[in-house]
Amino acid sequence: MLPAVVEPRADEDPHPPPLTVPRLLRRGLARHCPLCGGGGMFRGWFTIVDRCPRCDFPTERIEGHWLGALGLNTIVTTGSVLVATVVAFVITYPNGSAILAVAAIVATAIVVPLAFYPVSKTLWSAIDLAMRPPEPDDDIDPRWIPPTAHHEEG
Numbered sequence: 620m621l622p623a624v625v626e627p628r629a630d631e632d633p634h635p636p637p638l639t640v641p642r643l644l645r646r647g648l649a650r651h652c653p654l655c656g657g658g659g660m661f662r663g664w665f666t667i668v669d670r671c672p673r674c675d676f677p678t679e680r681i682e683g684h685w686l687g688a689l690g691l692n693t694i695v696t697t698g699s700v701l702v703a704t705v706v707a708f709v710i711t712y713p714n715g716s717a718i719l720a721v722a723a724i725v726a727t728a729i730v731v732p733l734a735f736y737p738v739s740k741t742l743w744s745a746i747d748l749a750m751r752p753p754e755p756d757d758d759i760d761p762r763w764i765p766p767t768a769h770h771e772e773g
């Protein structure tokens with residue numbers, strides 16, 4: 620079976636753009652590879668591949684890497700539950716239904732972490748890549764290593 624993303628030919632020079640923080644965050648939010656922007660990073664909704672199918676970027680660069688994704692998901696879920704609590708309170712005030720409010724809050728606490736799970740992984744990988752540029756140990760396809768970013772805006 621062919622991979623979802625067409626790999627560059629051996630003679631192809633991809634000319635990757637610099638890894639600016641906005642570009643990295645956009646790729647992470649799109650569940651794409653932070654290094655090359657390619658897709659096909661997941662098998663199903665929950666399983667991230669070991670390496671990007673296009674540039675060979677390792678998704679778990681160091682042991683314990685996914686603690687950052689767990690932290691991101693915890694922050695997003697806690698924030699969503701807080702918002703759901705306030706919204707449920709405002710909507711049902713003053714004669715509200717506690718059961719309806721609790722149901723909305725519990726549903727938020729279940730749906731948000733599952734929905735955000737894959738994004739938390741690619742977004743954390745993007746943040747990690749912003750803090751730790753590609754290293755020789757990452758064993759990435761060298762054609763996809765971009766020129767050094769100069770912290771440019773945009």
Ligand SMILES: [Zn+2]
Pocket residue numbers: 652653654655656657671672673674675676
């Ligand atoms: Zn890639």
